[in-house]
């Protein structure tokens with residue numbers, strides 16, 4: 571693993587390959603926590619049912635960008651919304667289809683890149699993602715522009731990502747993850763690569779200011795920035811997320827934005 575700049579095409583290939591190859595393991599490890607029909611924003615366990623960050627849902631056309639197994643979209647359907655679940659990875663969408671069959675809740679699944687959304691302008695009232703697409707694309711400002719394009723004026727865009735300050739630390743849920751080792755200001759992505767030096771996994775770091783500037787520069791209005799606290803009694807870990815670290819500093823940032831009318 572290393573930190574280095576990676577061109578957009580190499581990023582796309584790495585992401586597609588990674589999420590296809592990892593889909594079974596990811597769902598085996600996290601599927602029970604995420605549920606078949608549930609909207610969990612983050613490893614802290616904040617649910618849309620409690621947070622209500624998306625606003626009104628009944629009758630709303632909602633795009634879930636980077637949906638994974640699409641449990642959020644199925645939950646949205648049970649709330650009367652009209653969701654469409656989109657992901658770059660066929661492996662993840664296979665799990666979405668299986669979960670639909672298990673749960674009996676079916677939503678349209680679209681296999682596409684979030685950087686080239688196959689929808690008309692203003693096709694959606696709301697867009698959302700829990701850790702999908704945004705942390706992985708090389709040009710996240712371009713993703714903001716695509717989401718802005720497909721939202722109607724007054725539409726809402728809510729996305730969760732790893733909290734930028736986590737990038738200061740090692741990906742260690744234990745004591746080793748409490749010591750600052752990286753510069754917050756170094757925005758080179760985290761890269762795993764094969765023996766030939768080709769990227770196999772790429773995750774992008776943006777500072778809080780970068781994220782705000784990308785939203786505002788696109789024309790969004792920032793409504794809220796939610797930093798979920800680690801809840802009492804939650805003893806589970808998810809990769810680098812743990813009760814030990816969660817009680818000290820935020821692990822997730824959820825950006826709530828609106829396209830002005």
Ligand SMILES: C[S@@+](CC[C@H](N)C(=O)[O-])C[C@H]1O[C@@H](n2cnc3c(N)ncnc32)[C@H](O)[C@@H]1O
Pocket residue numbers: 585589604635636637638639640642656657658659662682683684685699700701702703706707
């Ligand atoms: C951490 S998962 C989040 C999915 C789901 N919310 C969950 O919690 O399991 C990240 C998802 O983003 C998808 N993704 C990555 N890059 C993407 C892109 N450029 N366009 C669409 N989806 C992308 C991946 O395929 C993967 O399913």
